[in-house]
Amino acid sequence: MKAFILAAGKGERLKPLTNEIPKPLIKIKGKPLLEWSLIKLRSAGIKEIVINLHHLGDQIINYFGNGKRLNIKIDYSIEEKLLGTGGALIQGKKYLDDSPFLLISGDLWTDYPFQRLISKDLKQKAHLVLIKKNEARSGDFNLMNSIINSESYDKEYTYSGISLLDPCVIPQGESLNKELWNDVLKPLTKDNKISGEVFHGLVKNINKVSDIEELDVAITE
Numbered sequence: 642m643k644a645f646i647l648a649a650g651k652g653e654r655l656k657p658l659t660n661e662i663p664k665p666l667i668k669i670k671g672k673p674l675l676e677w678s679l680i681k682l683r684s685a686g687i688k689e690i691v692i693n694l695h696h697l698g699d700q701i702i703n704y705f706g707n708g709k710r711l712n713i714k715i716d717y718s719i720e721e722k723l724l725g726t727g728g729a730l731i732q733g734k735k736y737l738d739d740s741p742f743l744l745i746s747g748d749l750w751t752d753y754p755f756q757r758l759i760s761k762d763l764k765q766k767a768h769l770v771l772i773k774k775n776e777a778r779s780g781d782f783n784l785m786n787s788i789i790n791s792e793s794y795d796k797e798y799t800y801s802g803i804s805l806l807d808p809c810v811i812p813q814g815e816s817l818n819k820e821l822w823n824d825v826l827k828p829l830t831k832d833n834k835i836s837g838e839v840f841h842g843l844v845k846n847i848n849k850v851s852d853i854e855e856l857d858v859a860i861t862e
Contacts, residue, residue: 642740643691644689644745645742646747647693648698650723650747650748654849655667655850662700663698663700664748664847667847669860679713689716691737693719693724695719718732724816725821730821731811731812737808743759744806744821751801751802753803753844755803758770761805763805765836767810767836769801771837772840783798784798784837803840812824
């Protein structure tokens with residue numbers, strides 16, 4: 642199984658910090674955020690990883706190279722202009738094969754056990770890891786018999802940034818600007834083609850300086 646990491650964003654909400662460094666290279670407990678994810682993927686048995694790049698992407702390439710230092714293989718899908726989370730998959734599909742792949746956000750720190758997705762029998766077109774809504778994040782959908790429903794009124798969960806996808810969901814054609822949820826996945830929910838699970842562990846997107854500080858306190862090696 643391969644993994645695809647979305648790491649092209651500009652990190653607008655973390656400026657001016659991200660004027661000089663891409664968000665995935667921000668250090669958490671002395672280690673770049675992206676490196677934490679790469680090490681966890683390797684530990685789960687995933688050694689072939691695709692990373693899409695745009696903003697200051699050369700810094701990420703210079704830091705990780707081809708992945709040999711971490712005993713993994715990295716391919717980079719470089720975007721001349723941002724293509725959105727869906728467009729990133731369209732352009733990067735050439736680095737994938739016909740097997741389901743793990744997709745994660747590059748600005749994410751989590752203790753989710755990736756082995757759970759590697760061993761999963763993907764019966765739908767996609768499987769999303771969900772987290773409960775709270776004061777900081779609103780809900781986007783509910784789960785009904787492990788199937789994602791985005792039409793119900795009181796939406797209890799939101800997407801964690803971790804999923805298992807069948808590459809057949811990636812649209813054909815040019816790498817046009819598309820978003821993963823609205824343009825690629827949401828239409829599939831109408832036919833009950835996306836399953837989900839709720840994760841109650843630590844999932845943290847780095848969007849502000851306080852997020853970095855909180856993670857530094859929360860993480861134990």
